[in-house]
Amino acid sequence: MLDKMKGIIEKCLPTYDIVGELGQGIHGSVYHAKDRLKERAVKVVPIHVERSTLFRNDIDLDSKVSRDFHAVCSYYEKVKGPDVVTVHDFHLVDKRISSGYAQAFLVILMELCRENLQDLILREHPLPAQRILSYAEDLITMMDRLSKASGETFLLTDFKPSNILVGDHGRLLMGDLGGLKRVSSVSSVNAGAQFTPNWSAPELILRGEKSDVISGVYSLGLVIYYLCEGQLPYEEVDFIDRVAKVRDEGISFSRNDLSASLVHAVSRCLAFERVERPATFAEVKEILDGGGEVSPQPVAEPLAVPEEAPLVKPEVPAVWVEQATGLAMNWVESGKLTLRSERHLWSDDIAGFYMGIHPVTQAQWRRVMGTNPSHFPRSPDQPVEMVSWKEADAFCKRLTEAYRGAWLFFLPSEGEWLYAARGNDEQALYAGGDNLDVLGWHLGNSDFSTHPVAEKKPNSYGLYDMCGNVQEWCREIVACFSDRGVGGREKVIRGGSWNQSSGKCTLETRRIVHEGLRYSNLGFRVAMRPAAGTPGKGRPAL
Incomplete structure (x- = not known):
């Protein structure tokens, strides 16, 4: 095969000697060539057109091959730039018309890049954090420009480290000419789908959907993760299981020197649900630059409760209002949580506790933490989201410290959450009944956004938005579940959200995710x- 390709190249580039093969792709092979003055890469792509009702005679076949050759040339002119490998010339070689088909070879003379990004990572891993950030910014800028220049078709089906070349002075260059995918006469050297499953979005792998910018965002997230870790998430399993693990367990990083914005951007890109990912590469860049990011920031002044706060009578009130935030909390009486299945019956006693009547809002978060990380900051009464489990736990600890431990604020356990959500109705599909449209915001009625809390009907405990609007972090799992890893860095979330179908917002639905993840549908x-008796009603002061 090498001798044959040498013969093809010599017909259009007679001054060059072929040093060897650099690699093979879906559409052809790339060779290292040099003459007395310079070195180049040469890509040889087979072109093949079958006779059909559209191409009945020799003239039709000849015209089709020529049109497709010029289409590739004009496509490169459309997308060329500082982030695409330089093409010096195109040649159409060895065109032949036979009784059944026409064939030829497209020969592309290109800039020589001796290394691709995958080779670089494998050779130099672990890369310094600042270099990873710089490469990530370059890749995002590259894909943003190319998707716009090419009408969103450039390499969105096969974005991976081996297709990204390392040019002079460490420049990252797109090395796979996306225009080849758009020409029907360009043959595929390798049979099968023209994308690499390991680097592809779930919808391409599981549902066979066409690639677009949002699926390209997922692939971008995988490439940046590979920059950080030197491997794909859950690389020990195949691509089908990997998609499921990323969906169910989230991603984690083995190093702690990465910026919070970088980790956040990758997590957003790798969301299983398309609506949870950034919609454009420009939006990824905005997240990487800090937009929507929860990074260490100055917080509000310490909350304080007056030392002389008077005691009230020991009876537990039905409603208690936290004075710093105005958050109303309803008392949930002690009782028994029972879970039934076809094979098991499990129950546990739940001690009485107060539960916030709605998710923590953006205004309440800002009052305590001094920031607003939310993806949907339109109204202060919308639930805060884009907060990790640890950040939500820190909010609770801050309130506990403000009351000097007299009141203990915490994330509800999964059992407490489910017990309160049921509201003494073990048969209800959702918290408050079986009609989610009147109980919560979901994919079918949310208009793709969170909504101000407590706009829908509450359950019997007076709790709003337990199903829908945003999913909610839980402190620990119900004892009868044996989820591997939960209790460490994996946590349970409950409740469904604005971008999930009604079937994923039921009281039976639960998910396990990494504690560090931040989603626009998770609050x-x-x-x-x-803590002991009934403490005073002191009013905290900021």
């Missing part, structure tokens, strides 16, 4: 118990 609700 939390505060629970509370008196």
